[in-house]
Amino acid sequence: MNCPICAQALEGGELVMVCHPCHKSLGGGLSVNATGEFRVPTAQEMLEHMDGPAPSTRPNTVNVCSWCGKLEAEVKKLLGRGGIALCDECVSLASDIMEAELGENWR
DSSP: BBBBBOOOOOOOOOOOOOOOHHHHHHHHOOTTTTTSSSOOOOOHHHHHHOOOOGOOOSSSGGGGGGGTTGGGGGSSOOOETEEEEEEHHHHHHHHHHHHHHOOTTTO
């Protein structure tokens, strides 16, 4: 995977914070289908996570955020039904991303 700004390889890719003027000078951000808010895992990290817990040891899916995996007790609110839920923190992050990429009137 490559950096969306300079096209160099993302080795250990870390979150980079920039001020508003720099963000605008770089074109105002990435397209909606490719956000840059998450660190790119290394190959070793991906292999380690692929060998996760057996399905029988996972928490009840209605008591865990489907995006970040936090348990209901670790967040203020879980929203969802049918076995899929999002925590208030992930909803807030998604809202912030939409506003940053689409502007204040995205709703």
